[in-house]
Amino acid sequence: MDVTRREFQDLVGAYALDACDPDEAAAMDDYVAEHEDAAAEAERLRVVAAWLGAAGALHPPTALRDRLLAAVAEPVAPLPPVDALRRESARFEMLLDSLDADDLAITTENGLSVRDLVTHVAIIDEAFVAAVTDPTVFIGADAVAELTMAQLPQTADWSFAQIRDRVRAARAALVDLDRQYAPDARVGGYSRATVLVIRAFETWTHCHDIAVATSRPEPPAEPPVLRTMAELAVQTLPLALAARGFAYPGRTARVVLTGPGGGDWTIACDGGALTGSAPDVVLRVPVVEFCRRFAERLTVDEVPFAAEGDVDLARALVDAAPAFAGL
Amino acid sequence: MDDTASGAWELAVRDRLVARDPSALSDLYDQFGSYVFGLAARVIGDRHAAEDVTQEVFLSMWERPEAFEPARGRLRTFLGTLAHRRAVDVVRREEARRRRAAREAATATPIPDVGELAMAIVSAEQVRAEVNRLPSEQRAAIELAYFGGRTYRQVAQELGIPEGTAKSRMRLGLGRIAQALEAQGVDLAWT
Numbered sequence: 001m002d003v004t005r006r007e008f009q010d011l012v013g014a015y016a017l018d019a020c021d022p023d024e025a026a027a028m029d030d031y032v033a034e035h036e037d038a039a040a041e042a043e044r045l046r047v048v049a050a051w052l053g054a055a056g057a058l059h060p061p062t063a064l065r066d067r068l069l070a071a072v073a074e075p076v077a078p079l080p081p082v083d084a085l086r087r088e089s090a091r092f093e094m095l096l097d098s099l100d101a102d103d104l105a106i107t108t109e110n111g112l113s114v115r116d117l118v119t120h121v122a123i124i125d126e127a128f129v130a131a132v133t134d135p136t137v138f139i140g141a142d143a144v145a146e147l148t149m150a151q152l153p154q155t156a157d158w159s160f161a162q163i164r165d166r167v168r169a170a171r172a173a174l175v176d177l178d179r180q181y182a183p184d185a186r187v188g189g190y191s192r193a194t195v196l197v198i199r200a201f202e203t204w205t206h207c208h209d210i211a212v213a214t215s216r217p218e219p220p221a222e223p224p225v226l227r228t229m230a231e232l233a234v235q236t237l238p239l240a241l242a243a244r245g246f247a248y249p250g251r252t253a254r255v256v257l258t259g260p261g262g263g264d265w266t267i268a269c270d271g272g273a274l275t276g277s278a279p280d281v282v283l284r285v286p287v288v289e290f291c292r293r294f295a296e297r298l299t300v301d302e303v304p305f306a307a308e309g310d311v312d313l314a315r316a317l318v319d320a321a322p323a324f325a326g327l
Numbered sequence: 328m329d330d331t332a333s334g335a336w337e338l339a340v341r342d343r344l345v346a347r348d349p350s351a352l353s354d355l356y357d358q359f360g361s362y363v364f365g366l367a368a369r370v371i372g373d374r375h376a377a378e379d380v381t382q383e384v385f386l387s388m389w390e391r392p393e394a395f396e397p398a399r400g401r402l403r404t405f406l407g408t409l410a411h412r413r414a415v416d417v418v419r420r421e422e423a424r425r426r427r428a429a430r431e432a433a434t435a436t437p438i439p440d441v442g443e444l445a446m447a448i449v450s451a452e453q454v455r456a457e458v459n460r461l462p463s464e465q466r467a468a469i470e471l472a473y474f475g476g477r478t479y480r481q482v483a484q485e486l487g488i489p490e491g492t493a494k495s496r497m498r499l500g501l502g503r504i505a506q507a508l509e510a511q512g513v514d515l516a517w518t
Contacts, residue, residue: 010491010498014479020479050404052454060377068386071386
């Protein structure tokens with residue numbers, strides 16, 4: 001069917017409201033595609049129609065967003081720890097390359113200057129490498145702070161180039177642990193595999209600290225690295241709850257971290273075995289925000305989480321997440 | 328009245344979708360998800376079907392972002408049209424099914440009841456105000472078509488008016504709102 005100008009005029013209102021018969025609508029589509037002025041007129045009325053629909057905006061269920069994003073996300077698998085560490089190191093180096101001398105004195109999130117924060121990364125890498133020969137050493141959050149404060153004064157007159165050389169050397173030694181030791185070898189109180197992820201995580205956090213403090217663009221984080229870090233963070237949650245004194249015996253939580261690099265885990269909140277029953281709560285958090293909370297760069301109230309089920313348990317999980325965060 | 332982001336934002340999101348960046352889809356969804364879902368829910372009157380339509384709309388943007396031509400209109404209109412067409416399809420399929428069933432039961436098809444939906448009203452108050460200012464017969468024709476998913480032929484039948492009258496009420500009503508908005512400085516033209 002063909003449409004004349006007169007028929008277009010006659011039908012344009014119904015057309016903008018999608019109220020034509022299918023053959024008429026198809027003919028109008030053709031007419032509009034060929035006549036620019038007609039297209040403009042139809043668009044003008046369609047804008048009005050589109051705004052009619054805006055008066056009833058409704059928040060869709062959170063699950064819909066997850067479903068949609070899951071449908072388009074390439075499934076991302078976690079990386080071998082050493083690869084996550086290598087990629088984060090490269091990202092960190094890229095950011096450091098972009099800094100000016102003026103940036104180095106700026107104070108970052110944890111109170112250290114950019115310069116001292118970079119040194120701190122090297123100091124802790126070295127501590128882990130040294131710990132590999134002594135199974136009694138435990139490098140927790142307190143030790144991280146103590147080691148840093150004890151050693152920073154020694155670098156007071158170092159050039160930034162010297163500090164960066166030290167960072168690269170320490171990082172190379174850390175990466176080398178992968179070759180030298182089994183994944184379950186104890187290093188500083190953790191398995192060697194876990195240490196490499198912890199260091200990747202810390203590098204990711206400080207990369208962000210520096211980018212924020214200096215207003216430099218942060219090289220985008222890679223989803224497989226996020227996935228690797230998220231895995232560690234979620235597995236740590238039962239311990240984190242215990243460390244904060246929260247007791248949820250027999251309770252389970254499904255943790256859905258959304259966005260590229262996210263994932264879906266069900267955990268026993270008391271660290272025991274999973275019973276296979278339905279989780280007491282489904283906690284949904286964007287993966288980046290969850291990792292930032294784990295590193296204590298966000299407060300509980302800054303974390304955009306959604307919970308279905310036991311909301312108190314969900315809040316406790318978000319609250320406890322940074323139980324082991326250091327500097 | 329425009330609570331959506333700028334034309335530059337729309338262009339950038341489209342480019343990111345073309346580049347297969349999933350975060351562009353989440354940005355798009357965060358901006359327009361409640362609009363599309365609310366529109367579909369209102370037309371269909373069923374949350375589950377509205378969720379399906381919403382997912383289809385955003386997946387179609389993901390699969391064919393090129394279909395949105397920024398030079399030919401705004402993103403809200405584009406998504407609204409996609410959502411409305413699909414919602415109307417759902418309603419008409421459902422009605423066809425019910426009509427077959429109704430041959431025996433001989434019951435009338437009710438307009439979808441939206442009263443049960445908890446509505447979070449956003450923006451668009453200006454448009455709402457202009458709709459309320461329309462002569463009631465124009466308003467009835469527009470709402471029956473847009474929210475009821477009726478064709479102009481069905482509108483004519485339900486209101487007991489000639490088809491030509493139904494068509495002209497829709498055209499005149501929409502035109503009147505467009506004019507009133509333009510008089511308030513709202514740009515409805517292509518940008």
